[in-house]
Amino acid sequence: MKAVVQDRFGPPEQVLRLTDTDRPEPGPGEVLVRLRATSVNTPDWIAVAGVPYVLRLSTRAKGAIRGTDIAGTVEALGDGVTGLAVGDAVFGSKWGKGFTGAGTFAEYTVTTAAQLIPKPESISFTDAAAAVMSGLTAHAAVVDAFPTGPGTRLLVNGASGGVGTFAIQIAKHRGAHVTAVCGPGNLDLVKELGADRAIDYTATDFTTEPDRYDAILDNVLNHPPRRAFRALAPGGVYLPNSIGNSGGLLAGLAKMASATLLGAMGRATVRTVDGNFTPERLAAVAALLETGAVTPVIDRVYPLEETAAAVAHMYSHRARGNIVIEMGD
Numbered sequence: 001m002k003a004v005v006q007d008r009f010g011p012p013e014q015v016l017r018l019t020d021t022d023r024p025e026p027g028p029g030e031v032l033v034r035l036r037a038t039s040v041n042t043p044d045w046i047a048v049a050g051v052p053y054v055l056r057l058s059t060r061a062k063g064a065i066r067g068t069d070i071a072g073t074v075e076a077l078g079d080g081v082t083g084l085a086v087g088d089a090v091f092g093s094k095w096g097k098g099f100t101g102a103g104t105f106a107e108y109t110v111t112t113a114a115q116l117i118p119k120p121e122s123i124s125f126t127d128a129a130a131a132v133m134s135g136l137t138a139h140a141a142v143v144d145a146f147p148t149g150p151g152t153r154l155l156v157n158g159a160s161g162g163v164g165t166f167a168i169q170i171a172k173h174r175g176a177h178v179t180a181v182c183g184p185g186n187l188d189l190v191k192e193l194g195a196d197r198a199i200d201y202t203a204t205d206f207t208t209e210p211d212r213y214d215a216i217l218d219n220v221l222n223h224p225p226r227r228a229f230r231a232l233a234p235g236g237v238y239l240p241n242s243i244g245n246s247g248g249l250l251a252g253l254a255k256m257a258s259a260t261l262l263g264a265m266g267r268a269t270v271r272t273v274d275g276n277f278t279p280e281r282l283a284a285v286a287a288l289l290e291t292g293a294v295t296p297v298i299d300r301v302y303p304l305e306e307t308a309a310a311v312a313h314m315y316s317h318r319a320r321g322n323i324v325i326e327m328g329d
Ligand SMILES: NC(=O)c1ccc[n+]([C@@H]2O[C@H](COP(=O)([O-])OP(=O)(O)OC[C@H]3O[C@@H](n4cnc5c(N)ncnc54)[C@H](OP(=O)(O)O)[C@@H]3O)[C@@H](O)[C@H]2O)c1
Pocket: 041, 042, 133, 134, 137, 157, 158, 159, 160, 161, 162, 163, 164, 181, 182, 183, 184, 185, 186, 201, 219, 220, 222, 241, 242, 243, 244, 245, 246, 247, 273, 274, 275, 276, 314, 316, 317, 318, 319
């Protein structure tokens, strides 16, 4: 099969190459999926770039196939898999428990059956791929970690990326008042998605504004958490959700740790966004897509041969919505 294999850690365009490799075989409880589309997310650029260097101790670069989001059809079933048949359209994730063997920047991948759900016919493979990690993370934030609803005021910092564009739409669908913070080129986009107010972070610092929010989903952590807390209403909840799109990975991890510590010290209510796959959570995202309440924002679709450029685009932290890779029919 064709797959994009990593040679070493480094800039995506220097270390990723398209090659022919063996098709994986599904083991017991696993499913071989013929991929139609996947998407590029934060874990992919981190694993390709290998920054900070300490991460290189825990993951091998040579020969690795990255990518975690799955949209495709069942090609073969391992022993003991029930409830799925060859030819079924599915989507899901290799992130976490599903990451056995090679990833999704390839024509085929294998995952555990428990990491897949049926793909509704009305959702294209491209939209399904875009909705996995970004949709799951946004749903985990604005439904599970902080249940938005009528009367709640939510601020989304980093509103124009994959996670933010899903979070705006899900929170608006649930009746929340949404303030979206993004760069000047994306103000129109976030308003089109339903944001009640859009703040250009190059002109206005939301932490020094008088407005207060019941929850802040912080996809950037470009402000020290204790400053972001100032924009919380009494009893408000801070949702730190960024490792490294502003100031580097170590700085991002340090700010995430500081937010958690300040939360434990009682300075604010701080909740982790656990965007891991569960079938129920992906089904909830799928239901929102099916009814048209949420539409994935896709910045660009790349063919598998241009995966390196797709990962470089993600690494720029300037994607408008999601980046998808299509494998063709
Ligand atoms: N909890 C989980 O399971 C989980 C899973 C996946 C991702 N994440 C986290 O979610 C966050 C968002 O990911 P993403 O996929 O949506 O895309 P991303 O590329 O990491 O973030 C894009 C957003 O960040 C903004 N941004 C980038 N640099 C900025 C800066 N210096 N100052 C202010 N804003 C800046 C962009 O604004 P403009 O382009 O408009 O300027 C855009 O709105 C990431 O930090 C990632 O670590 C968490």
